[in-house]
Amino acid sequence: MQDRVCTSQLGAHVGERVTVAGWLHARRRLGGLTFILIRDGWGLCQLTVEGRDPLEGVENESVVAATGTVVAAPEAPGGIELRDGTTTVISPAEAPPLTLSKRELRASLPTQLDLAAISLRHPARRRVFQVAAAMVAAFRETLRGRAFTEIFTPKVLGGASEGGANVFALDYFGRRAFLAQSPQLYKQIMVGVFERVFEVGPVFRAEPHETTRHLNQYTSLDAEMGFITDHRDVMAVVEEVVAAMVAAAGAQEQGVRRPFPTVAFWEAQEIIHSAFGRDVRGEEDLSPQDERDLGQWAKAEFGSDFLFVTGYPLAKRPFYTQPDPNHPGDSNSFDLLFRGLEIVTGGQRLHRYADYLAALEARGMAAAPLEWYLLAFRHGMPPHGGFAIGLERFAAQLLGLANVREAALFPRDMSRLQP
Amino acid sequence: MQDRVCTSQLGAHVGERVTVAGWLHARRRLGGLTFILIRDGWGLCQLTVEGRDPLEGVENESVVAATGTVVAAPEAPGGIELRDGTTTVISPAEAPPLTLSKRELRASLPTQLDLAAISLRHPARRRVFQVAAAMVAAFRETLRGRAFTEIFTPKVLGGASEGGANVFALDYFGRRAFLAQSPQLYKQIMVGVFERVFEVGPVFRAEPHETTRHLNQYTSLDAEMGFITDHRDVMAVVEEVVAAMVAAAGAQEQGVRRPFPTVAFWEAQEIIHSAFGRDVRGEEDLSPQDERDLGQWAKAEFGSDFLFVTGYPLAKRPFYTQPDPNHPGDSNSFDLLFRGLEIVTGGQRLHRYADYLAALEARGMAAAPLEWYLLAFRHGMPPHGGFAIGLERFAAQLLGLANVREAALFPRDMSRLQP
Numbered sequence: 001m002q003d004r005v006c007t008s009q010l011g012a013h014v015g016e017r018v019t020v021a022g023w024l025h026a027r028r029r030l031g032g033l034t035f036i037l038i039r040d041g042w043g044l045c046q047l048t049v050e051g052r053d054p055l056e057g058v059e060n061e062s063v064v065a066a067t068g069t070v071v072a073a074p075e076a077p078g079g080i081e082l083r084d085g086t087t088t089v090i091s092p093a094e095a096p097p098l099t100l101s102k103r104e105l106r107a108s109l110p111t112q113l114d115l116a117a118i119s120l121r122h123p124a125r126r127r128v129f130q131v132a133a134a135m136v137a138a139f140r141e142t143l144r145g146r147a148f149t150e151i152f153t154p155k156v157l158g159g160a161s162e163g164g165a166n167v168f169a170l171d172y173f174g175r176r177a178f179l180a181q182s183p184q185l186y187k188q189i190m191v192g193v194f195e196r197v198f199e200v201g202p203v204f205r206a207e208p209h210e211t212t213r214h215l216n217q218y219t220s221l222d223a224e225m226g227f228i229t230d231h232r233d234v235m236a237v238v239e240e241v242v243a244a245m246v247a248a249a250g251a252q253e254q255g256v257r258r259p260f261p262t263v264a265f266w267e268a269q270e271i272i273h274s275a276f277g278r279d280v281r282g283e284e285d286l287s288p289q290d291e292r293d294l295g296q297w298a299k300a301e302f303g304s305d306f307l308f309v310t311g312y313p314l315a316k317r318p319f320y321t322q323p324d325p326n327h328p329g330d331s332n333s334f335d336l337l338f339r340g341l342e343i344v345t346g347g348q349r350l351h352r353y354a355d356y357l358a359a360l361e362a363r364g365m366a367a368a369p370l371e372w373y374l375l376a377f378r379h380g381m382p383p384h385g386g387f388a389i390g391l392e393r394f395a396a397q398l399l400g401l402a403n404v405r406e407a408a409l410f411p412r413d414m415s416r417l418q419p
Numbered sequence: 420m421q422d423r424v425c426t427s428q429l430g431a432h433v434g435e436r437v438t439v440a441g442w443l444h445a446r447r448r449l450g451g452l453t454f455i456l457i458r459d460g461w462g463l464c465q466l467t468v469e470g471r472d473p474l475e476g477v478e479n480e481s482v483v484a485a486t487g488t489v490v491a492a493p494e495a496p497g498g499i500e501l502r503d504g505t506t507t508v509i510s511p512a513e514a515p516p517l518t519l520s521k522r523e524l525r526a527s528l529p530t531q532l533d534l535a536a537i538s539l540r541h542p543a544r545r546r547v548f549q550v551a552a553a554m555v556a557a558f559r560e561t562l563r564g565r566a567f568t569e570i571f572t573p574k575v576l577g578g579a580s581e582g583g584a585n586v587f588a589l590d591y592f593g594r595r596a597f598l599a600q601s602p603q604l605y606k607q608i609m610v611g612v613f614e615r616v617f618e619v620g621p622v623f624r625a626e627p628h629e630t631t632r633h634l635n636q637y638t639s640l641d642a643e644m645g646f647i648t649d650h651r652d653v654m655a656v657v658e659e660v661v662a663a664m665v666a667a668a669g670a671q672e673q674g675v676r677r678p679f680p681t682v683a684f685w686e687a688q689e690i691i692h693s694a695f696g697r698d699v700r701g702e703e704d705l706s707p708q709d710e711r712d713l714g715q716w717a718k719a720e721f722g723s724d725f726l727f728v729t730g731y732p733l734a735k736r737p738f739y740t741q742p743d744p745n746h747p748g749d750s751n752s753f754d755l756l757f758r759g760l761e762i763v764t765g766g767q768r769l770h771r772y773a774d775y776l777a778a779l780e781a782r783g784m785a786a787a788p789l790e791w792y793l794l795a796f797r798h799g800m801p802p803h804g805g806f807a808i809g810l811e812r813f814a815a816q817l818l819g820l821a822n823v824r825e826a827a828l829f830p831r832d833m834s835r836l837q838p
Contacts (some may be wrong), residue, residue, distance in 0.1 A: 001647075170589035171589070190828070375516075391571070419608075
C-alpha cells in the first residue's frame with residue numbers, strides 16, 4: 001500500500017494526516033466515544049471516533065485501513081492516537097476462534113497450537129518469535145565477526161549421523177535414508193575447508209517421549225572451529241555468542257556474569273550431594289533435577305543464570321568426543337546450563353584418524369559406512385571442537401515459557417504433524 | 420592456537436616474527452630454495468627455506484605450523500612470504516587422493532563429490548561457498564533492513580505442501596509424513612502475524628530426473644509480504660535483494676541494469692518466435708531453451724543479465740496464485756531469469772477465503788486437509804505475495820558453474836545420499 005504508515009512510525013507524524021492499515025484488533029465504547037484498535041506487523045494504533053462505530057458489524061481480525069490525524073494521547077497505546085478518522089475494510093473476516101484482544105491468550109496450549117494461524121497473531125505470542133529472530137541474528141553476527149563462514153549441509157542422509165537410535169527413516173527413490181539428527185559430521189569436515197563454520201538449520205530427533213523440553217524438529221545453531229587448544233577455547237566462543245543472544249533478546253542481563261562459572265562434572269555431583277542432599281555421585285549423566293539444582297546453586301553462589309559443566313564421562317558422549325588427556329574416562333566436553341536447563345552442548349573432537357578407528361571399534365561401530373567422513377581425518381585435521389545451541393529451548397527459557405512448544409511456530413511432537 | 424596469525428592478516432606484520440598454521444598445500448624446489456605453501460581457512464602463505472626441505476617426508480594436507488619473519492615478496496602469493504622459518508607438524512596426513520595444489524582440480528565431478536571432504540579444500544571450490552555465504556547474508560540484511568522478520572517453519576508435514584507429486588514420504592511414529600517442498604503455506608500464515616517474513620532453509624523435491632539444474636535438496640531463500648497492490652510490489656523487493664546478492668558476491672555487475680527489464684509471458688513467446696524462429700506460442704510454460712533464448716535477447720536488447728517474465732498461465736501455477744484481474748486465465752506471477760535460467764519464482768497470492776475454496780475446487784483438491792492453513796484466510800488476510808530464490812542455482816549461474824551440484828557442499832540427487 002502506497003503512503004501507509006506503520007504503527008511503529010506514527011510518533012514521527014504527529015499533526016499529520018496519515019493512513020494506517022492492519023487487523024481490527026479490538027473495539028471498546030466509553031461514553032460517547034468508540035476506540036478502535038488496529039494491529040499491524042509492528043504494533044497497535046488507536047483510532048478514536050465520536051459517536052457510532054464506523055466498523056459496526058465488521059468482525060475482529062478483518063483487515064482494515066484508517067485515515068486520520070495523528071495526535072499525542074498519553075493514555076493510548078504508544079502514546080499516540082488517530083482522530084477525525086475514516087475507515088475502510090480491505091478484507092473482511094469471520095469472528096476469530098480465539099480472543100486476541102485481551103492481554104493474555106486464554107486458551108489451552110493444544111488449542112493455541114491447533115489454531116496457530118490465528119493464535120500467533122496475539123502480541124504476546126508474536127513477541128516470542130521476534131525475540132527468537134533477534135537471537136539468531138546475534139548468533140550469526142557474533143560468529144561472522146570472528147571469521148566464521150556459514151554453511152548449508154544435507155538433512156537427508158544415507159546413514160544416521162550420531163548413531164542408530166532416534167532417527168526418522170524415509171524412502172529416497174526406493175532406498176532407505178534418514179533425517180539428520182545434527183550437522184555434526186559435516187561441520188567437522190568443513191573445519192578442514194574454512195576452519196570456522198556455522199550453520200542454522202532444522203534437525204530431527206525421533207525421540208519417542210513427550211516432555212516440555214523436547215521437540216522432534218528443532219532449530220540447531222551449530223558452530224565448529226579449528227586450531228583450538230582444547231574445549232575451553234570453544235567455551236570462550238559460546239560465552240560470547242550466548243551473551244550476545246541474551247542482549248539481542250532485550251532481556252534483563254542481571255544473570256549474565258562473565259566469565260560464566262564452571263564446574264567439573266564430578267564437582268557438580270558433589271554440589272548436588274552437599275547442597276541438596278541427593279547422592280548422585282557415580283551416575284554417568286545429569287538428570288533434569290540435577291540440572292535444576294545446579295542452576296539454583298549457580299544463582300545463589302555466583303548470581304549467575306549460566307553454569308558450564310565440563311568433563312562428562314566419555315562413555316555418555318558421542319564417538320567423536322576427545323577424552324580428557326589427564327582423566328581418559330572423562331571427556332573434553334561441556335554443557336551450558338541456563339537457569340537449570342541444558343541449552344548448549346559442545347566439546348573438543350578427536351582429530352586423528354587412528355583415534356577415530358579406535359573409538360569406533362571400542363563402541364562396536366563399523367568404520368566403513370563413515371569412510372566419507374573419516375577421509376577428512378586421514379588427510380589432515382587440526383585439533384577442533386564446536387557446539388550446538390537449541391534455539392527453541394534457549395528462547396523458551398529466556399522468556400520464561402513453561403513449554404518449549406511455545407517457542408516453536410508450528411511445533412512437531414509425537415502427535416503433532418499439523419499445522 | 421595462541422598468537423597465531425591468519426594468512427589474510429600477514430600484511431600487517433611485515434618485519435615481525437609470526438606463526439602461521441594450516442594445511443601443507445604444496446612444495447616446490449627451485450635452485451637451492453624450497454618454497455612451502457601453507458593454506459589456512461582464509462588464504463595461502465609461502466615459507467621460503469634455503470637448502471633442504473624441513474618437511475621432507477611429510478605429505479601434503481598434513482596440518483603444520485611455521486614460525487618465521489614476514490617479508491614483502493612481490494612474487495609470492497599475497498605479496499608476502501615467511502623467511503628464516505622453522506616448522507612443526509601438528510597432525511600428519513596420508514597423501515591426498517586428489518591433487519589440491521594445482522590451480523584447477525583435475526578430477527571428474529563424481530570423483531570430486533565422492534571425495535568432498537578433500538576436494539572442498541581446493542581454493543577454487545572453497546570460493547564458491549564463500550560467495551554463497553555472502554549472498555545469503557545479503558539476502559537477510561536487505562530484508563531485515565525492510566522490516567522483514569526471520570521465521571523457522573516445519574520441514575516434516577502431515578500433507579504435501581504444494582500438491583501431491585514429487586514429495587519424499589517418511590515414517591513419523593508410525594504415521595505417514597512428508598518432507599516440505601517449500602515453506603509456502605507457513606510463510607503465508609506468517610504474513611498474518613508479522614506482515615513481512617523470510618526464511619532460509621532446506622526444501623526437498625523428489626523430482627525423479629537427473630539434470631544439471633536440479634537438486635533433491637536445496638536451500639530456498641523465501642520471503643512473503645502483506646499489503647501489496649499486486650505482484651509488482653514483490654518484484655521491486657526481488658530486484659533489490661538480487662542486486663544486493665550480486666554485489667555481495669563481488670561479481671562484476673555489468674549485467675545488473677535497474678530496473679530489470681520485464682516482459683509478459685505472451686510477449687516472451689512472441690520474442691522467441693520473431694527473434695529465434697521457434698514458434699512456442701500457445702505453450703503453457705517456458706522450456707529451458709525458451710529461457711536461454713530470452714536470456715540472450717535481454718542481454719542483446721538491454722545489456723541485462725536479468726529478465727522478469729510476468730503473467731504465466733494460471734493453470735501452470737499453484738492453487739494459491741492470484742489471477743490477473745484483467746486476464747483471468749493469466750496470473751499475477753513472475754519468474755526472474757538470470758542469464759537465461761530461472762532463479763526466482765514468485766507472485767501475488769489469493770487472500771480471500773472464498774477464492775481459496777473456489778481455486779481448490781477448480782483443481783479437484785480437497786479443502787479439509789488444508790483447514791489449518793485456510794484458517795488464516797477465514798480470519799483476515801491482506802493482499803500479499805512473495806518469492807523464493809534457489810540459492811545453489813543462483814550461485815552456480817553467477818559463478819559460471821556448469822552444474823548446480825558444484826554449488827552444493829554435499830549435493831543430494833537421485834543416486835547420491837553420501838557424503
